[in-house]
Amino acid sequence: MATTRDFALWIRQLASTGDPRARLICFPHAGGSANFYFQFARGFSGLEVHGVQYPGRQDRRHEPFRNSIEELADEIAEFLGEWKDLPIVLLGNSMGALVAFEVARRLESMGNPPLSLFACGRVAPTLRKDQQTHLKGKDAFLREMALLGGMGHELLQDEEILDLVLPPMRADYRMAETYCAAPGTQVSVPIHVHLGRTDPKVNEAEAAQWKLSTTGEFTLDTHEGGHFFFTENGDRLTGAVSRSVEDALAAKP
Structure with missing residues (x-):
């Protein structure tokens, strides 16, 4: 059974409310940390918001990286399932x-399904693009980071910062680029997909394939912005999450 200390390593509270109706668990992008969602989390009321801290970065930088998306999910589900x-x-x-x-x-499978899943800025799980970013040299890898806009220009020029962030980023890219769910892999929970109109990593047709990953409700919404659209234009996403929670709770017997 997971210990309290282990739980605190993985799950970080970002925002709380006096009488929460549900918990929102936020999963970072490749190389990202739980605190990436700190500002986003402050836009909610009625929800307790948490971010997941993957191993190998920031205060967990001395821990080994995981080898696959599945391995990472196994450990996280152990905590959330309780x-x-x-x-x-x-x-x-x-x-x-x-x-x-x-x-x-x-x-x-544990009998504790989430109310819904919000997937942002990613092609469907059963789609695997022929991308080998994790194998690129440093300069080419940094150009990828600049394209996505996840790091400021000044950080991309700071060698000390890069020494800290590049190893987990490359390890995460390897997991993401070697992952592909088998055809027919599905959940029954609603899946709500959101993406920026100028996202260089995913287009609307690729995002629409998420509908094959659920037997439940599916929605697709586009927003102004790129890969990290909600960092500057997140009000619509915040509203969509809040409405989804209210609708799901209202529908419960």
């Missing part, structure tokens, strides 16, 4: 959407 006092909603961006999907599968 958390039954409030309904859970999962939200992931980019690689985090894949981790969230695999966690949703595991929570369903």
